[in-house]
Amino acid sequence: MSAPAHVPAPAPASAEAGGRAELRPLALAAAIPIVVALILTLFVWPALRAAPEGLDLAVVGSPSAVEDVAASLDRALTGAFDVTAYPDTDAARQAVLDRDVVGALVPGEPVTALTASAGSPYVAQLVQGAARALPASAPPVVDDVVPLPAGDPRGVVLSGGGLLPLTIAGIALGAVTALQRARARIRVSAAVIGAAVSGLLFVTVLQTWLDALGGSYLVNAAAIALAVGAVALPVLGFIALLGQRGIGLAALIMVILGNSLSGAATSPELLPTGFGQLGQLLPAGATASLLRSTSGFDGTGATGPVLVLAAWAIAGTCAAAYGRASIGGHGRAPGTPDMATGPADARPRVPSPATR
Numbered sequence: 456m457s458a459p460a461h462v463p464a465p466a467p468a469s470a471e472a473g474g475r476a477e478l479r480p481l482a483l484a485a486a487i488p489i490v491v492a493l494i495l496t497l498f499v500w501p502a503l504r505a506a507p508e509g510l511d512l513a514v515v516g517s518p519s520a521v522e523d524v525a526a527s528l529d530r531a532l533t534g535a536f537d538v539t540a541y542p543d544t545d546a547a548r549q550a551v552l553d554r555d556v557v558g559a560l561v562p563g564e565p566v567t568a569l570t571a572s573a574g575s576p577y578v579a580q581l582v583q584g585a586a587r588a589l590p591a592s593a594p595p596v597v598d599d600v601v602p603l604p605a606g607d608p609r610g611v612v613l614s615g616g617g618l619l620p621l622t623i624a625g626i627a628l629g630a631v632t633a634l635q636r637a638r639a640r641i642r643v644s645a646a647v648i649g650a651a652v653s654g655l656l657f658v659t660v661l662q663t664w665l666d667a668l669g670g671s672y673l674v675n676a677a678a679i680a681l682a683v684g685a686v687a688l689p690v691l692g693f694i695a696l697l698g699q700r701g702i703g704l705a706a707l708i709m710v711i712l713g714n715s716l717s718g719a720a721t722s723p724e725l726l727p728t729g730f731g732q733l734g735q736l737l738p739a740g741a742t743a744s745l746l747r748s749t750s751g752f753d754g755t756g757a758t759g760p761v762l763v764l765a766a767w768a769i770a771g772t773c774a775a776a777y778g779r780a781s782i783g784g785h786g787r788a789p790g791t792p793d794m795a796t797g798p799a800d801a802r803p804r805v806p807s808p809a810t811r
Contacts, residue, residue, distance in 0.1 A: 497715040505718075505725040507535035507581050513547040513559035513569075514538050524562060524589060531588035535581065544569075551600045554748075554756045557722075558582030565593035571601040573669070573751025575722040576610040601751045606666025613747050615719040617661065618739050621679065622709050624653050625686025625738070629771075630702060632687070633694040639776045646687045654680030669750045678749045678757075682742040685764035685771075689738075692774025713739030735759070738767055 512528075514521045521540040528536055539556065541547040544567075547559035551571050557578045559569035568586035570579035579599070586595035603610050611617070628649045632642045654676040661675075662668040668675050686709050693701030716726065716734030723731035723740060734740035745760035 494711055497711060501715060501718075501726045501730050502720060504727050505721045507532065507578075507725055509537050510535060510578065510581070510724060511556045512536040512538050512582065512585065513541045513550050513556040515541050515544055515547050515559065515561045520562065524560065527589055528585055532585060536585060548600055552752065552755070554752060557724075558585075560586055560589065562589060564591060566591045566595040568595050568597050570597060570599050571751070572599050572603045572610065573601040573613070574747055576603065576614065577721040577725070604667055604669045604750070607668075612661060612665075612667040613719065613743065613750065615714070615717070615743070617667075617746075618717060618719055618743055619710075619714060621653075621657070621682050621742060622686055622713065622739055624657075625650070625683045626690050626702075626705055626709060628653070628683065629687040629690025629705065630694065633691050633701075639695070642691060643688065643772050643775050646691055647684060650684035650687055651680045653683040654678070657683075668746070670753065671749070674749050674754065675746070678742075678745050681761065681764045681768070682738065682745065685738045685741070685767040688768045688771030688775065690771070692771040692778060695775045695778025697778075709738060713737040716740060717743050719743035736763055738764060 514524045516524065518540050521538060525536075525538040528538065539550075541550060541559065544559075544561050547556075547561065548569055550556045551559055551569050554571075554574065557574065558571060558581075560582070561567040561569070566586045566589050568583050570582045572579040583595065583597055586597075589595075603613075607613070628646055632645045632649070635642055635645065637645075657679045658668065658672055658676040662672055686705075690701065690705040690709070693705050695701070697704065713734070716730050716737065717740035718724070718726050718731050718734050719739070723735055723744070725731070726734065731740075735744060741760040741763040745757055745764065748754055748757040748760065
């Protein structure tokens with residue numbers, strides 16, 4: 456009789472788990488560069504593809520003269536501007552102040568370019584380039600109708616340099632308040648108070664000390680408070696709904712998508728079609744537009760950004776009130792009272808010595 460064949464014993468489950476654990480670092484090593492490449496694309500691609508297309512430009516003169524100017528501009532800068540005729544310089548200047556146009560040209564010897572660098576230094580340079588494209592015997596004269604603040608002549612704060620600290624402040628404020636074992640309304644109130652204090656402090660630094668913002672101190676403080684709250688409250692809501700995963704979602708929306716699509720460095724109108732509009736629906740883009748409005752244009756054009764930021768703040772508040780997850784990932788079902796901070800009648804009662 457032949458000896459029975461040896462049948463190998465099945466590998467223990469712990470060995471299989473160990474094999475998967477050994478493969479995890481390899482998977483992460485492959486996934487991280489892919490994620491970073493996507494982030495790099497989001498930040499670099501819209502900026503590299505930024506180009507003027509259909510920017511509203513005022514030109515002073517008769518309709519026939521304006522048609523000649525439009526033809527000259529189209530030959531030099533194809534499709535960059537949509538030209539509108541204005542009867543005189545004062546009307547064109549008012550259109551710039553009302554943000555109906557990005558700038559204006561007054562043909563003559565020399566050509567005069569009316570710009571608004573407070574709206575976008577990049578676009579102001581484009582208007583100057585349009586003035587140089589017109590036939591004239593002398594260099595154009597530049598009249599900056601809405602200039603940048605004296606302390607920030609290059610527009611660093613409103614071109615993105617001041618946006619990232621506001622976003623970081625909102626994320627940090629939302630995460631810190633989410634850590635507190637308190638009722639939802641207390642955490643929301645803390646986030647609102649923190650946003651208000653942030654508005655006052657940031658404007659004190661940017662406007663009073665650095666002279667990098669114009670306009671009303673209190674209006675700018677309210678704008679920044681709303682901007683910080685529009686980040687902090689959604690972060691608080693994300694964490695309440697998703698636990699610690701909410702921080703990653705907040706970073707993706709507020710930092711990666713928000714800053715890359717804000718158009719703050721150039722102008723939302725210059726980003727590829729659809730990306731600029733999407734960026735204006737995120738807190739970073741709305742904040743940049745709001746601060747440009749309050750700092751240089753006396754609030755003209757602020758309604759849209761205010762509504763966007765208010766919608767984010769309200770949505771975050773509702774999520775924080777509904778969610779029950781914790782930042783550590785240990786959640787409980789909605790509607791289940793918090794044993795540490797829930798209503799008094801929902802807490803476990805410890806019998807007194809007299810009733811034991």
